[in-house]
Amino acid sequence: MSILTIAWSMCTAASFMLALLHLLLWFKDRRAYIYLLSVMMAVSAGAGALTELALMHATSVDAYRKLIQWENLFVYTLLLPMVWFVRGRLPSARLWLAILISILWTLAILVNWLSPYSLIFTEIRTLKQMPTFWGEWFTLAEGPANPWVHLSNLASVLIVMYVLDAAIRSWRAGDRRQASLVGGSVATFIVLGGIHAPLVDAGVVETPYMVSFAFLAIVLALSYELVSDAVLASRYAIEIRASEARWRSLLTDVQLAVIGVDPESKINYANPFVERLTGYRSGDLIGSPLASLIPKTDRAELAERLVAAAQTGPRPHSRWNLICASGERRSLAWSNVRLNDANGKYAGLLSIGEDITDRLAAERNLQRTRRELERLGRANVLGELVSALAHELNQPLAAILSNAQAARRFIGSGSPDLVQLREILDDIVRDDKRAGEVIQRLRLMLCKRNPKREQFDLRDSIQETLAIAGAELEAQGISVKQEFAQGLPQILADQVEIQQILMNLLVNAMRAVSASPVEQRELRILARSHGADALLISIDDSGPGISADVLPHLFEPFFTTRSQGLGMGLSICRRIVEAHGGCIWGENTEVGARFSFTLPLAAPEERHG
Ligand code: ADP
DSSP states (O other), rough: OHHHHHHHHHHHHHHHHHHHHHHHHHOOOOHHHHHHHHHHHHHHHHHHHHHHHHTTOSSHHHHHHHHHHHHHHHHHHHHHHHHHHHHOOOOOOOHHHHHHHHHHHHHHHHHHHHTTTTTTSSSSOEEEEEETTSSSSEEEEEEOOOOTHHHHHHHHHHHHHHHHHHHHHHHHHOOOOHHIIIHHHHHHHHIIIHHHHHHTTTSSSOOOOOHHHHHHHHHHHHHHHHHHHHHHHHHHHHHHHHHHHHHHHHHOSSSEEEEETTTBEEEEEEEEHHHHHOOOOOOHHSSSSSGGGGHHHHHHHHHHHHHHHHHHHHOOOOEEEEOOTTTTEEEEEEEEEEHHHHHHHTTEHHHHEEEEHHHHHHHHHHHHHHHHHHHHHHHHHHHHHHHHHHHHHHEEEEEHHHHHHHHOOOHHHHSHHHHHHHHHHHHHHHHHHHHHHHHHHHHHHHHOOOOOOOEEEHHHHHHHHHHHHHHHHHTTTTTEEEETTTTOOOOEEEHHHHHHHHHHHHHHHHHHHHHHHHGEEEEEEEEOOSSEEEEEEEEEEEOOOOOOTTTTGTTTTTSSSSSTTSHHHHHHHHHHHHTTTOOOOEESSSSSSEEEEEESOOOHHHOOO
């Protein structure tokens, strides 16, 4: 059995098998011309191998001459597609080199057919029989070399440069797999085939031609690539199936409506949530216009939006109502994306919608409740103010009444003491003014939120308040001690309101001590700094003190322990103090009760600003 025949036949079979595989691939994907180039290369290599085998067994110069011409032709039909194959796989390959190599080889092959003894020889003088190292004989020709053979030799050198350059550039660009596979295999083929064959031509190496064997490097590389692609494709297929299953279950379970529309604005996808929400089956929805799902009144606007979406893309967020099969209307907040086909052309829209019907209803309820609360709050404040007004007016009106009655008695006595009468009338005037001020103050409280701020001396205000209550204090035999710290700064506050607090606390204290024996009726008013930026004012009395069950409710509106009381005095005091940024509290002392409040030296907005 001839080993040479077996080896070269196997080489032919391998090449033809590769050609067949790539031909099949090309049938599957006609646009992939690169498969055709592989087919041409592999067919040429197979045909070349058969020619090489025939050369080995050639017995006449004439046969050898023709066979070597065919061998060169097959080398040409192998190399030419190979050059363009490299460019297809490694786009960084230089075009001008590919063209130059193609021209050189085309010239060489013309010379090959025009010279009687091929591109290699000018003449074949003899055929000699050479033994292989295992003792098999093969034929080699002897004769002077054809100088045109340098054309193909030069082309071979250029191909090596062309491939290595393209491989290096692709490697650097990051395409390492193609660079090593294509670059490595083609370079190996050229080095083996392109160096070995000229050496045989020149008689330096005495072996059969082995161009087709060198091509096995490419067969191996391309087969490896095919297998890798197949393995990769099956792995991708598994991943795609898994990913599809994930998306499908997501689209099935998600509590969001997902609707796809085609460029004609017809529904081409609706997930199960849409079916559950609208009551339509997906089969009925698909193919029907999107507009059929929305209320008639919105359809014109939808049509406009869809036209705009096709031209410039949809609005990322929108809100549309859907009409369900039952006629119910659901509000949805949509996120929209434009879909493009492989060529970047508009292929429709995908919209994902959240059903916000219940949320909107809840928001409406909340707003209604809030409005009601506000109304209630206003009513409360009004009620409080009315009570406060009654409370505040009570005192001056009572005083006016008793003074007026006293004046009538004086007049009725026949010889009225005019001096006393004048005093009574003065008191009436003063009380009347106070009542007027109260009304004015409460009106201001009602109209504006911020009290009026002015600088004044607190000591003056306290003394003025004491002067107003002076007659009453005297009548009840109540002594008042005043303790003012040295150099108290002026405060910035609403003077009328502060006096209102002082008066309330003073009246409460007077009432508290009224139950005590006259010699124990004692009040103490104290004013001092409280920290760096506030004043503290407290009014102590020697009354019964505040019982433990009253203490927590002192400042609550309408809380009172007195039968005639309204329970508004302290609550108004707290409101005023807090509006000024201070605080107020009541406590027991060893001898009675103490009510204290603080006032910041600057207005709250000034302190914060
Ligand atoms: P009113 O004076 O109409 O009762 P207030 O708001 O002024 O309402 O006071 C609420 C309650 O606080 C009073 O009913 C009383 O029980 C208690 N109170 C106020 N001041 C004193 C005080 N100096 N000593 C003891 N209890 C007081």
